[in-house]
Amino acid sequence: MIGDIEGKENLWVFVEQFKGVPKQVSLELIAKARMLADRFGLRVAALLIGDNVRNVSPVLINAGADDVFLLEDPLLSQYRSDFYAPVILDLIRKGKPGAVFFGATPIGRDLAPAVAALAETGCTADCIDLELTENGALLQTVPAFGGRMMAVIVTPERRPQIATVRLGVFQQAWFPEHNGRVVDISPQLTQAKFDLVEFVEESLQPSLLFSARVVVAGGAGVDSREGWELLRELAGVLQGALGGSRPALDNGWIRESQMIGHSGSTIRPDLYIAVGISGDVLHMVGVQDAKVIVAVNSDSRAPIFSNSDYGIIGDYREVIPVLINAVKKKQRS
Amino acid sequence: MHVAVCVKMVPAPGQWSRIVFRDDGSLQREGIELIINPVDRNALEEALKIRQARGGTVAVFSMGPPSCLEHLREALAMGADRAFLLSDRNFAGADTLATSRALAAGIKKEMPGFDLVLCGSASIDSGTAQVGPQLAAYLGAAHLTEAFSISVGEQNCFQVRTAGSHGYFVTDLRKPAVISVTKQLNKPRIPTLFDIMASCNKEIIILSSAELSLPKSESGLEGSPTKVRELFFSPARRLARILEGSMEDRVEELLRQPGVAGVLK
Numbered sequence: 001m002i003g004d005i006e007g008k009e010n011l012w013v014f015v016e017q018f019k020g021v022p023k024q025v026s027l028e029l030i031a032k033a034r035m036l037a038d039r040f041g042l043r044v045a046a047l048l049i050g051d052n053v054r055n056v057s058p059v060l061i062n063a064g065a066d067d068v069f070l071l072e073d074p075l076l077s078q079y080r081s082d083f084y085a086p087v088i089l090d091l092i093r094k095g096k097p098g099a100v101f102f103g104a105t106p107i108g109r110d111l112a113p114a115v116a117a118l119a120e121t122g123c124t125a126d127c128i129d130l131e132l133t134e135n136g137a138l139l140q141t142v143p144a145f146g147g148r149m150m151a152v153i154v155t156p157e158r159r160p161q162i163a164t165v166r167l168g169v170f171q172q173a174w175f176p177e178h179n180g181r182v183v184d185i186s187p188q189l190t191q192a193k194f195d196l197v198e199f200v201e202e203s204l205q206p207s208l209l210f211s212a213r214v215v216v217a218g219g220a221g222v223d224s225r226e227g228w229e230l231l232r233e234l235a236g237v238l239q240g241a242l243g244g245s246r247p248a249l250d251n252g253w254i255r256e257s258q259m260i261g262h263s264g265s266t267i268r269p270d271l272y273i274a275v276g277i278s279g280d281v282l283h284m285v286g287v288q289d290a291k292v293i294v295a296v297n298s299d300s301r302a303p304i305f306s307n308s309d310y311g312i313i314g315d316y317r318e319v320i321p322v323l324i325n326a327v328k329k330k331q332r333s
Numbered sequence: 334m335h336v337a338v339c340v341k342m343v344p345a346p347g348q349w350s351r352i353v354f355r356d357d358g359s360l361q362r363e364g365i366e367l368i369i370n371p372v373d374r375n376a377l378e379e380a381l382k383i384r385q386a387r388g389g390t391v392a393v394f395s396m397g398p399p400s401c402l403e404h405l406r407e408a409l410a411m412g413a414d415r416a417f418l419l420s421d422r423n424f425a426g427a428d429t430l431a432t433s434r435a436l437a438a439g440i441k442k443e444m445p446g447f448d449l450v451l452c453g454s455a456s457i458d459s460g461t462a463q464v465g466p467q468l469a470a471y472l473g474a475a476h477l478t479e480a481f482s483i484s485v486g487e488q489n490c491f492q493v494r495t496a497g498s499h500g501y502f503v504t505d506l507r508k509p510a511v512i513s514v515t516k517q518l519n520k521p522r523i524p525t526l527f528d529i530m531a532s533c534n535k536e537i538i539i540l541s542s543a544e545l546s547l548p549k550s551e552s553g554l555e556g557s558p559t560k561v562r563e564l565f566f567s568p569a570r571r572l573a574r575i576l577e578g579s580m581e582d583r584v585e586e587l588l589r590q591p592g593v594a595g596v597l598k
Contacts, residue, residue: 080504109478110478114466114467114469114470116430117433117466117470118470122428123430123461123559125463126461139562151563152561152562152564152565153559153561153562154560193474193506194475194505196504199500199503200501213596270595270596292596309572309590309592310574310590311574311575311576322581322584326581327588330597
């Protein structure tokens with residue numbers, strides 16, 4: 001049933017869901033797969049694994065999936081690599097997809113490389129773009145280390161081509177008229193390699209970064225409590241969220257969930273204000289889809305200025321209070 | 334308890350601008366100062382603590398050019414018993430899969446009775462976080478990633494806490510297992526002068542692909558399913574307009590720009 005479209009290298013998306021709600025990144029990946037598949041007459045399949053998760057299927061079909069491969073078992077109710085990876089490997093061997101996409105979440109980053117190793121194929125982490133060529137090659141763009149470069153990675157000889165993508169890199173789509181089918185597959189569970197004692201739910205603050213229209217972020221140049229209070233105030237008057245770059249996290253000014261950039265969050269606000277951020281590519285890939293980028297930095301040679309729309313060269317302690325007052329004034333008028 | 338620790342030597346962050354790419358897409362790293370990937374030190378620290386509590390041995394494995402030797406010396410000074418450097422021209426240009434295959438071969442050969450493999454969750458240079466899970470696949474072992482607490486229980490069972498998106502998992506892991514650890518796990522020790530002197534008697538063994546029975550087709554660039562097809566400079570697509578005038582004028586002008594003014598409404 002899953003391999004019934006002979007000779008086509010279809011596109012699959014591993015769907016992550018929590019309590020019956022699919023993760024945003026999974027829906028974004030289905031939308032991207034849909035776009036790529038339509039160009040070459042391929043099908044998009046969503047891999048839905050869990051226990052009592054059938055009711056997630058309609059959302060996945062509306063998000064763009066043609067097939068929902070549904071694998072249900074009480075033992076699969078919580079994610080665990082020792083069951084999930086062999087089950088997906090088994091599916092891959094039967095369905096022979098051209099590519100499988102995973103969200104670059106803690107689970108996706110645990111699972112995708114394991115599946116790739118079992119299938120002896122390539123896995124490309126944290127892609128910021130995916131393109132498909134006529135001959136089925138997946139062009140996976142990743143920021144190349146150290147600098148101002150991007151690399152296009154391919155997996156020329158092995159299938160499937162496995163890629164992980166962070167939340168917010170692609171945009172979700174909605175196809176209310178789209179028809180899809182649910183394919184029930186009974187998972188062949190292998191021997192457990194560990195015992196999952198418990199999953200302790202933590203009500204983590206949902207990160208406001210992803211939904212905020214305005215994001216104010218600080219970097220290595222903001223190095224005092226007073227400085228961060230200024231940024232917080234600016235974010236407040238703009239009804240935006242506060243974030244930061246890698247040095248801000250390393251220096252303890254922000255939490256992990258607030259870090260923007262390649263190893264943190266990818267965001268797409270309408271307005272991004274970067275304060276004291278030098279703007280290396282590893283940071284900028286996290287904000288490349290912001291509509292407008294404003295940079296405030298005292299170093300006129302900082303690369304951020306060529307990667308922004310508007311730049312103010314100056315000490316943020318001087319710039320930000322003027323900006324706060326001007327915004328307040330505009331809001332009153 | 335026999336623990337293998339995998340460490341990666343990465344270019345020191347201040348040196349990144351000096352790295353260039355060769356025509357085949359691999360990195361030209363010669364002459365660039367290397368450091369032990371920071372979170373890999375946490376993996377080594379945890380292994381040393383486990384040895385302290387349960388006895389056994391700690392062996393460090395790394396893959397890289399001969400310039401990595403001095404950094405393995407540092408791992409020995411921290412307290413590792415043995416160190417192995419997988420170093421061979423055939424290993425050059427390896428992606429995560431070829432790296433994992435080689436490291437797994439090294440561990441199988443030199444520490445066949447291993448109970449645990451520890452590695453840092455991700456490297457600061459490429460940051461894929463893939464080697465832990467892929468090593469486990471080659472070793473036929475269980476794996477966990479993002480571990481922030483490890484306790485060794487009875488019968489060599491480990492209880493591990495790992496971070497997830499909506500909370501954390503508590504897992505009882507049987508040996509053999511591969512665990513990728515985070516910086517929250519512990520605070521790595523700094524070797525004393527005495528430690529450094531004592532480590533001079535310890536040996537670092539270099540392993541070639543032939544010694545690991547890995548043919549060229551399964552090593553390095555050739556044994557890597559992923560290839561770099563193209564490298565390019567990220568295109569500039571921003572206005573890059575520097576605002577001039579008094580601070581008040583500059584801020585006023587900024588707030589007049591359509592993309593900015595629209596957001597204030």
